[in-house]
Amino acid sequence: xxxxxxxxxxxxxxxxxxxxxxxxxxxxxxxxxxxxxxxxxxxxxxxxxxxxxxxxxxxxxxxxxxxxxxxxxxxxxxxxxxxxxxxxxxxxxxxxxxxxxxxxxxxxxxxxxxxxxxxxxxxxxxxxxxxxxxxxxxxxxxxxxxxxxxxxxxxxxxxxxxxxxxxxxxxxxxxxxxxxxxxxxxxxxxxxxxxxxxxxxxxxxxxxxxxxxxxxxxxxxxxxxxxxxxxxxxxxxxxxxxxxxxxxxxxxxxxxxxxxxxxxxxxxxxxxxxxxxxxxxxxxxxxxxxxxxxxxxxxxxxxxxxxxxxxxxxxxxxxxxxxxxxxxxxxxxxxxxxxxxxxxxxxxxxxxxxxxxxxxxxxxxxxxxxxxxxxxxxxxxxxxxxxxxxxxxxxxxxxxxx
Amino acid sequence: xxxxxxxxxxxxxxxxxxxxxxxxxxxxxxxxxxxxxxxxxxxxxxxxxxxxxxxxxxxxxxxxxxxxxxxxxxxxxxxxxxxxxxxxxxxxxxxxxxxxxxxxxxxxxxxxxxxxxxxxxxxxxxxxxxxxxxxxxxxxxxxxxxxxxxxxxxxxxxxxxxxxxxxxxxxxxxxxxxxxxxxxxxxxxxxxxxxxxxxxxxxxxxxxxxxxxxxxxxxxxxxxxxxxxxxxxxxxxxxxxxxxxxxxxxxxxxxxxxxxxxxxxxxxxxxxxxxxxxxxxxxxxxxxxxxxxxxxxxxxxxxxxxxxxxxxxxx
Ligand SMILES: Cc1cc2nc3c(=O)[nH]c(=O)nc-3n(C[C@H](O)[C@H](O)[C@H](O)COP(=O)(O)OP(=O)(O)OC[C@H]3O[C@@H](n4cnc5c(N)ncnc54)[C@H](O)[C@@H]3O)c2cc1C
Numbered sequence: 001x002x003x004x005x006x007x008x009x010x011x012x013x014x015x016x017x018x019x020x021x022x023x024x025x026x027x028x029x030x031x032x033x034x035x036x037x038x039x040x041x042x043x044x045x046x047x048x049x050x051x052x053x054x055x056x057x058x059x060x061x062x063x064x065x066x067x068x069x070x071x072x073x074x075x076x077x078x079x080x081x082x083x084x085x086x087x088x089x090x091x092x093x094x095x096x097x098x099x100x101x102x103x104x105x106x107x108x109x110x111x112x113x114x115x116x117x118x119x120x121x122x123x124x125x126x127x128x129x130x131x132x133x134x135x136x137x138x139x140x141x142x143x144x145x146x147x148x149x150x151x152x153x154x155x156x157x158x159x160x161x162x163x164x165x166x167x168x169x170x171x172x173x174x175x176x177x178x179x180x181x182x183x184x185x186x187x188x189x190x191x192x193x194x195x196x197x198x199x200x201x202x203x204x205x206x207x208x209x210x211x212x213x214x215x216x217x218x219x220x221x222x223x224x225x226x227x228x229x230x231x232x233x234x235x236x237x238x239x240x241x242x243x244x245x246x247x248x249x250x251x252x253x254x255x256x257x258x259x260x261x262x263x264x265x266x267x268x269x270x271x272x273x274x275x276x277x278x279x280x281x282x283x284x285x286x287x288x289x290x291x292x293x294x295x296x297x298x299x300x301x302x303x304x305x306x307x308x309x310x311x312x313x314x315x316x317x318x319x320x321x322x323x324x325x326x327x328x329x330x331x332x333x334x335x336x337x338x339x340x341x342x343x344x345x346x347x348x349x350x351x352x353x354x355x356x357x358x359x360x361x362x363x364x365x366x367x368x369x370x371x372x373x374x375x376x377x378x379x380x381x382x383x384x385x386x387x388x389x390x391x392x393x394x395x396x397x398x399x400x401x402x
Numbered sequence: 403x404x405x406x407x408x409x410x411x412x413x414x415x416x417x418x419x420x421x422x423x424x425x426x427x428x429x430x431x432x433x434x435x436x437x438x439x440x441x442x443x444x445x446x447x448x449x450x451x452x453x454x455x456x457x458x459x460x461x462x463x464x465x466x467x468x469x470x471x472x473x474x475x476x477x478x479x480x481x482x483x484x485x486x487x488x489x490x491x492x493x494x495x496x497x498x499x500x501x502x503x504x505x506x507x508x509x510x511x512x513x514x515x516x517x518x519x520x521x522x523x524x525x526x527x528x529x530x531x532x533x534x535x536x537x538x539x540x541x542x543x544x545x546x547x548x549x550x551x552x553x554x555x556x557x558x559x560x561x562x563x564x565x566x567x568x569x570x571x572x573x574x575x576x577x578x579x580x581x582x583x584x585x586x587x588x589x590x591x592x593x594x595x596x597x598x599x600x601x602x603x604x605x606x607x608x609x610x611x612x613x614x615x616x617x618x619x620x621x622x623x624x625x626x627x628x629x630x631x632x633x634x635x636x637x638x639x640x641x642x643x644x645x646x647x648x649x650x651x652x653x654x655x656x657x658x659x660x661x662x663x664x665x666x667x668x669x670x671x672x673x674x675x676x677x678x679x680x681x682x683x684x685x686x687x688x689x690x691x692x693x694x695x696x697x698x699x700x701x702x703x704x705x706x707x708x709x710x711x712x713x714x715x716x717x
Contacts, residue, residue, distance in 0.1 A: 135663050137593040160664045204669045212664075274505065340691050345506075371659055372667065379663065381603050397594075397601065 013076045019054050020084035028087055029353040029360075040354045041166055044091035045122050047355070052120055056081075057089070058096050060248040062104070065116045071251075071307045078252045082259035087355035088252075091124060091166060097249050099125040099171060102188070102241040106229040111190065115169070126167035128158040128191065128215055129238070136382050138173070139182040139235060143217060145174035145189065152176070152189065152227070154197075154220040160376070164200050164213035167193050172222075177232050188234035190226040197221075242377070246320040247306040250327055253358070254303040257327075258296050261334060261359030265289070268341050268363070279341050288337055295330045302326060318391035321383040328373035328380065331358055335370045338363030405623030407466045414451075415470030421447050422478045428672045431679060434481035435539045438513045444480045445487075458488055458568070459560055462630045469571045469626055476575020479672075479679040481544060483511055485568035486518070491561055494519050494553075500530065501565035502548065503687040503696075510682045512539070512546035520550060521557040521565060523637070523687075523696060528552045545682045559637045560629055566640035567625045570647045573683045574622050576676050577615045577647075577654045583673050584608060584658040591663075604661060611657040614650035621646050635707050641697040642706060648690045651680055 025031075025047075032043060051057040052066070059074045061067025069077060089096065096119060103112050115123065134141040143156025154174055164170065170191040177185030193200075197220040200213050229237040269280040269289065279285045302323050309315040335358075339346055342363050352362035358373070359366050374380040388394040407415070425447040426433065434441045448454070448471065458468040468488040475484040486509070487498040497516040500509045503523055511518060511532040518530040530548040585608065588598040598604050625643040628636045655677050659666045666673050688696060 130664070133592075135593060137595075140593070140595075340689075343689065343692065371656070374660060375663055380660070381601070384603065 009072055009076055012073055013080060016056070016077055016080040017084075019056070020080055020086060023050055023054070024084045024086045029085070029356065032087070032353040032355050034351045035354065041091060043087070044089065044355060047087050048089055048092050048122065051089070057120065058100065061100060061116070065112070066120055071304065071311060074251060074307070075255060075304060078255035079259050082256045085260060088256070088357050090355055091163065092119070094127050094163065094171070095119045095123060095125040098127055098241065099169070102171060102228060102237065105241050106188070106237045110225070111228065115190070123168050124163070124166050125169045125171060126161045126164040128161050128164070128170045128172045130160045131157060132159055136379055139186065141173055141175060141186065143174040144178065145176050145187060145222065147176065147224070150224045152222045152224065154191075154217050154222060156217050158215040158217070159203075160212045161215055162212045164215055165202055169193060170215075173234050173238060180232060183235040185232055186234040187231050188228040188237045189222050190228060191220070191222055192226075195220050195222070246324060247303065247310045247315070250323050251303040251307050253327060254296070254300045256357040257331065257334065257359060258300050260357060262293065262296055264359065264361040265292070265334060265338050265341070268338060268361070285341065292330070292334050292337065295333070299323070299326055299330055316391070318387045321378070321386045324377065325380055325383040325387070328370070331373055332367070332370045335359055335363055335367040339367045405620070405627045407470055407623070408463065410463065411466035411470045414467045415474045418448065418451055418453075418471050418474040419477060421451060422474060422480060427478050428675065431479045431481040431675050438535070438539050438544075441481055441513055441544065444475070444482045448475075448484065453484070454487065456488060457492060458564055460492070465626060465630060468568060469622070472568045472571035473575035473578070476572035477579040479576060479676045481679065483509070483514070485565070485572050486511070488568055489561070489565045491519065491557065494527075494555070496529070499561065499565055501562060501569075501687050502550075503692070507548045507550060508545050508686060509548055510544040510686075511548070512542065512544045518548075519553070520548065521561055523562060525557045525559060525562055526552065527555050527557045543679050543682050545686070560632065563625070563629050563636040563640040566637075566644055567622070567629060569683055570618070570622055570625070570643050573647050573651060573680060574618050576680045576683070577618060577651060580654055580658045580673060580676050581608075581612060581615055583671075584661050588661055598661070607657050607661060611654045614653045618643070618647045618650045633707070638697065638700055638706060641693055641700070644688070645690065645693045645697060648684050648693060651684050652690070655680065
């Protein structure tokens with residue numbers, strides 16, 4: 001990590017600013033609203049390459065793999081990208097975060113050499129963890145992988161795999177030892193999505209999009225070389241990489257919220273209504289804005305501390321849970337308030353630019369999709385349980401079964 | 403006073419609920435969305451039950467029957483403006499009446515070959531021509547802009563109150579159903595080797611939502627009674643009901659989605675449809691903040707009479 005004095009950071013900020021001015025595509029929001037899937041994918045890929053050339057695509061990766069910015073620099077980068085309303089890396093999200101942190105934490109050198117550069121070249125990943133019977137209780141997953149010599153043969157069904165339709169590779173959890181206790185019989189695989197036997201079907205959502213997919217796996221063969229970590233240690237690998245990835249992703253989202261989302265909310269409050277008044281002149285609105293500002297500021301500090309503590313190995317067992325819980329609830333409150341402020345005309349905004357953040361200024365749609373946030377990656381209930389049990393040392397919920 | 407529906411009205415509601423179920427139930431809205439020409443399917447079924455002969459302001463029995471019918475329609479997210487048709491004024495030659503507000507009135511009236519009147523919160527009437535949908539029904543839930551032509555005749559406060567209150571009864575039916583679906587789901591869905599309903603964190607969320615829903619049920623009865631009694635506060639009571647219903651809908655749908663997990667966002671679940679089709683009812687003619695604003699503007703510093711104004715004999 002480069003030592004970050006304040007002067008260095010200011011110089012870096014100036015560099016990013018200049019880059020943003022020269023590179024953030026003008027008018028991308030309008031151009032990316034209501035586009036086809038193909039256009040979305042090619043826009044995302046092109047933007048990724050642009051960021052990559054500048055060294056901004058994977059700042060959180062180690063330097064040897066193309067990253068190497070300090071936490072402080074990452075914060076500056078994300079602040080400036082947000083402030084210049086740059087598109088977000090939506091399509092590559094799982095690739096640069098979940099896949100990379102898995103490979104870095106538990107992959108072999110060979111696996112890293114094969115995939116990390118490929119991710120930089122545009123390889124897209126999805127996550128195949130959840131199953132119909134295994135949501136919050138992920139360890140109950142039933143997809144099986146049976147070893148035959150140097151291959152595993154996989155059968156089962158996955159659900160809610162975001163972006164699986166566009167994915168080249170999938171992070172897959174499957175049961176390799178049906179007789180072991182639930183958490184000790186799972187293995188972690190890298191699955192090439194071109195392998196025969198994979199059937200991906202989009203699921204239509206309430207928002208009208210098909211953002212996540214079902215995956216049916218029938219006699220899908222995975223070479224043993226694509227196993228990550230030891231056989232039957234997949235649960236432990238997943239636990240480690242899930243929390244490793246959380247700090248980085250949250251940092252970016254929190255900076256977006258602070259710099260772009262909150263700013264748009266202020267704009268919306270300052271816009272005169274047909275009767276000439278502005279929401280901002282209403283003391284109730286001012287109060288709410290102050291509350292939200294405090295919450296967002298606290299969130300940004302928490303994210304920063306999480307990343308810093310993670311760098312130094314000092315992160316506590318529930319820090320990531322607290323951050324996720326707080327972010328998803330602040331996001332909901334902020335987008336809810338946005339929807340209230342823009343009032344009825346806001347209801348007529350039916351599309352939002354696909355490459356934007358969770359808060360895009362299409363407040364009603366943003367609010368509806370913010371509801372998704374309290375479910376994946378450990379729902380709010382599960383996060384509270386973790387905080388209660390592991391953080392506060394409260395008794396565990398009575399559980400049934402193994 | 404008695405704010406419960408009569409046994410006859412409740413029985414009528416149950417009959418309507420079964421008839422709608424027999425005609426397709428949840429599939430009605432799904433079919434209508436795929437083929438908007440089928441929006442009227444439910445109208446025929448309700449017509450056979452005499453729905454379109456009801457004159458809710460004509461007698462208390464008919465008013466209560468209309469409320470029960472709206473609630474039944476809400477349970478199945480019937481893609482048809484049932485409350486609007488039942489609000490039809492006797493003296494105008496129209497098929498239905500819709501309460502509007504604001505400079506760009508909208509209502510879920512797209513794609514029906516019917517004549518519509520409008521009334522605003524101050525009782526000014528107009529004739530409305532719904533514009534054709536410019537986006538698919540899936541996005542708009544059949545909500546479209548209305549071209550208005552003002553009429554000289556003014557409508558009665560009772561007509562305003564009726565339009566608002568029947569819409570809330572439809573929303574109440576949606577909340578009833580969302581709660582039932584979610585209760586059934588958490589009892590059935592197992593995670594960690596037990597039904598979700600075993601977790602107190604799940605139970606408490608559902609009970610909090612039920613408290614909200616039950617509150618709307620009470621107020622819905624009260625606002626109806628206020629119309630029956632031709633009380634001077636009928637419009638304010640209707641607005642108070644509307645505010646409570648819209649706020650409760652936020653809590654109920656939020657909780658129901660959360661407890662359904664990812665599946666609640668998908669078309670496979672009835673919850674997803676109910677939640678989408680509850681949107682027009684929650685936003686039109688006024689959303690929560692605008693309803694609160696209108697109500698406080700009307701009341702000033704005067705409180706609502708409510709149940710305990712000294713004349714509430716029988717309580
Ligand atoms: C937008 C989105 C994207 C997703 N993307 C992916 C992806 O890319 N890959 C992937 O593998 N999965 C993905 N998922 C799936 C996600 O991980 C699961 O939805 C999540 O684990 C919850 O599981 P479930 O939906 O089955 O809900 P359930 O586990 O059935 O939970 C239903 C409700 O019960 C509550 N509950 C469950 N257990 C308890 C308990 N012990 N105590 C109290 N309450 C409890 C939950 O909090 C929730 O409110 C995604 C989900 C969403 C919504």
